[in-house]
Amino acid sequence: MEATRGGDDGAVRAPAEAPILQVSNLAVAYNESVLALRAVSLSVPAGAVVALLGANGAGKTTLLRAVSGLLGVHGGTVRQGAITFDGEPIGQAAPAAIVKRGMAQVMEGRRIFGELSVEENLRAGAFTRRDRSGVRDAYDRVMEMFPVLAERRRSQAGLMSGGEQQMLAIGRALMAAPRLLLLDEPSLGLAPLVVQQIGEVIAEINRGGVSVLLVEQNANMALGLAHHGYVLETGRIAKSGTAADLRADSDIQEYYLGAGGGDGARRSFRDLKGYRRRTRWSA
Amino acid sequence: MTDFLNLLVSGVALGAQYSLVALGFVVIYRATGVINFAQGGFCVLGAYLAYNFHNTWGVPFYLALVLTALAGAGVGALVDVTVLRRFVGQPPFVVIMLTIGLLILIEQIVPSVWGADPLPLGDPWGLRTVSPGGVDIKVSDLWTVGIVAVVLAGFFAFFRFSRMGVAMRATAVDLEAAMAQGIPAHRVYRVSWSIAGLVAALAGLTLAAGGGGVRLDIELVALTAFPVIILGGLDSPGGAVAGGLLIGVAQVMSGKYQPEHATWLGQGFPIVMPYVVMIIVLLVRPYGLFGQRKVRRI
């Protein structure tokens, strides 16, 4: 994990410009009744990686849905607060309009189009774009970044390993040429080695100038990459600070990093999530 | 032997019509998860619109054919925009009832606008036949097969290779994930309804041609297309075509040979035959000939 990037030097890099994403005082309810988020404020500075940690059901995915305009699919509504992207309010915008403005999402559970080929998945990711040469460039870059995908361009995406599918999900999001990338638990259910690869990929994407909001339960990975972090607890921001501060925080060490840190912690997350252990890794 | 070839051609022509109607069902099912019971009504409207273009407004027949296809697409899009758009996200049951309501509406409107008696389409094919090698073939059958082949080729090229085709398939797999890519679901729906309207209108036109006549009971073709889609797999456009051809040929063949060789099956057998084939196939492959068993890694 340390191979990716230390949070400390990251904190130094975090620029002081206006945030690319600003969530203020946001409350979200499902079915007009269940409050999943209450008065959440969070900001992603342009060019930064921001980690959002939280246990199951804390509301992490709900926050991403609100930001990307997908709450409606789940019967969720924004009850209060505002979301601005690049200084402009996007609270009422349709998902397609938000993607067009430069925000892409890697959804929880990968959600690749299993019956489509790898190539078709990537084309779907570029749906909002009209500039053919730009799409071709993005395609070439994705192929360069993920050699596994280049080898399997024509194969059915649903038949690939979990790690490869996660790479595809990230590649698909990059096809939209986003300036802000939302990632929802990209390490979910993947072997440590693959998690590390994904971490390196995220760092590389960020070096290319893309701001990142990284939702994770793997705090080790997330805080290793991020400049800033937030901890969400039952719909509220319980803690926030630089990645270094959060890593030093005793509560976070106990809950997310495990007393001794390292592998013990990772196993306990898996238990928390009830993951089935995978038997084969081909990524 | 010539008898057999003769039947084969008319079976393929009938099957081609079933394929068109079945394709309309499949496209709507994939996009919205419901069976569109108004599909037969769309066929009827297509036939009457063709009648108007050609007979009332004097448009040359082949141009009328193209206009009918476009008008059919327009009817589909109109139904989506005016009615179904408002019911996105409602339980499938609600949408299914809506399509049934739509069918009833069409059944009421058609006789009051065009009258209850069959009208002649006035197509240049009529009952003419050609006889290459002694096999009598109806000209309208040849044209039907040709038109359907062109439409299907166009559809599959669109579905496989175009941006919108990829978007339609992505949406069928995972609506929310497709929306997250910026694919607007309402456009996918509109295109799907347009395609369903287009193929139905052409099916209606070809059914009315060749001496069939423009009549309300053209809608009954949907009843046969129904076992076709179950047979082919509800979500498989390729299955719709294969299933349509299979049932078309089987129906024409049984219409000829069953009364001669298996009288005990009764007089109406060719009508129930598609359902018999459907049941036999489903016993062997419950998801249809071409339907997908879902492949998914968890």
Ligand SMILES: Nc1ncnc2c1ncn2[C@@H]1O[C@H](COP(=O)(O)OP(=O)(O)OP(=O)(O)O)[C@@H](O)[C@H]1O
């Ligand atoms: N579609 C929905 N309808 C109703 N309630 C929902 C829906 N989705 C989520 N919730 C509720 O909202 C709360 C937050 O859920 P959310 O999925 O955002 O949590 P999360 O932090 O992403 O959890 P996880 O780590 O398990 O993915 C939970 O109490 C959940 O039960």
Ligand SMILES: [Mg+2]
């Ligand atoms: Mg979640």
